[in-house]
Amino acid sequence: MATGRTHRPATRSRGIPEATVARLPLYLRALTALSERSVPTVSSEELAAAAGVNSAKLRKDFSYLGSYGTRGVGYDVEYLVYQISRELGLTQDWPVVIVGIGNLGAALANYGGFASRGFRVAALIDADPGMAGKPVAGIPVQHTDELEKIIQDNGVSIGVIATPAGAAQQVCDRLVAAGVTSILNFAPTVLNVPEGVDVRKVDLSIELQILAFHEQRKAGEEAAAEAAVPAAARKESTDQGPDGDVPAVMPA
Numbered sequence: 001m002a003t004g005r006t007h008r009p010a011t012r013s014r015g016i017p018e019a020t021v022a023r024l025p026l027y028l029r030a031l032t033a034l035s036e037r038s039v040p041t042v043s044s045e046e047l048a049a050a051a052g053v054n055s056a057k058l059r060k061d062f063s064y065l066g067s068y069g070t071r072g073v074g075y076d077v078e079y080l081v082y083q084i085s086r087e088l089g090l091t092q093d094w095p096v097v098i099v100g101i102g103n104l105g106a107a108l109a110n111y112g113g114f115a116s117r118g119f120r121v122a123a124l125i126d127a128d129p130g131m132a133g134k135p136v137a138g139i140p141v142q143h144t145d146e147l148e149k150i151i152q153d154n155g156v157s158i159g160v161i162a163t164p165a166g167a168a169q170q171v172c173d174r175l176v177a178a179g180v181t182s183i184l185n186f187a188p189t190v191l192n193v194p195e196g197v198d199v200r201k202v203d204l205s206i207e208l209q210i211l212a213f214h215e216q217r218k219a220g221e222e223a224a225a226e227a228a229v230p231a232a233a234r235k236e237s238t239d240q241g242p243d244g245d246v247p248a249v250m251p252a
């Protein structure tokens, strides 16, 4: 879902390509589901299918982790969960702050999937003084005046921006100045950040627009196939044997 832009070279310092890093969470999600079902080992084909990735690509990705599996047995699920978690830095706790506690910020605060993956919501921050002190997901909202102090007190390096687009750059600048070096941006705007700060952008409307493009293409293909049927069917009718039971033209 995430469309991302990170201020990093295509290859990380330890030699793991950025494209591989982007697939590691997909493997981890599939492996976690297997682990929850107490499945001990998995083949590269099964895991690739569960993660929605080509199996040759998966084997190549795992070779960067130094994980080659055992012929005829496959990969050890628990060990791979550990290896990938360690590679992604998930074996440690990451405090995050969410800035902008409106519809989206509140939904994110209530999402249990962060905590279960090692991301602790350390604080919720909003510019609306009327929200200060009100609990959302059991955490009292704090005013933006406190932003720098909250970041420093909690050692926060990851910030989530869920403010209106017009406020996002200013919020981003304050987060970065306070020490945040990774930002997950939900606001529909491009953020400018200094070297060394990673930005990932999530935009559901962009994803929907891409789906709309594919829907339009599929509709065009269907229309073209329908337009082709009468001519082809006419040809078929001349080709039919005496019983006339030859099937119609196969769809494209």
Ligand SMILES: NC(=O)c1ccc[n+]([C@@H]2O[C@H](COP(=O)([O-])OP(=O)(O)OC[C@H]3O[C@@H](n4cnc5c(N)ncnc54)[C@H](O)[C@@H]3O)[C@@H](O)[C@H]2O)c1
Pocket (backbone or CB within 6 Å): 099, 100, 101, 102, 103, 104, 105, 125, 126, 127, 128, 144, 162, 163, 164, 165, 167, 170, 171, 185, 186, 187, 188, 202, 203, 204, 205
């Ligand atoms: N990425 C996505 O897929 C996606 C989906 C939905 C919404 N959005 C975007 O997320 C943002 C929030 O949407 P919403 O529906 O929750 O809006 P909302 O109006 O319900 O909430 C915005 C919140 O941000 C606060 N805010 C405004 N300026 C601020 C500032 N300078 N510092 C801190 N807080 C500030 C407001 O007080 C409000 O509580 C919007 O930019 C919206 O376009 C993105």
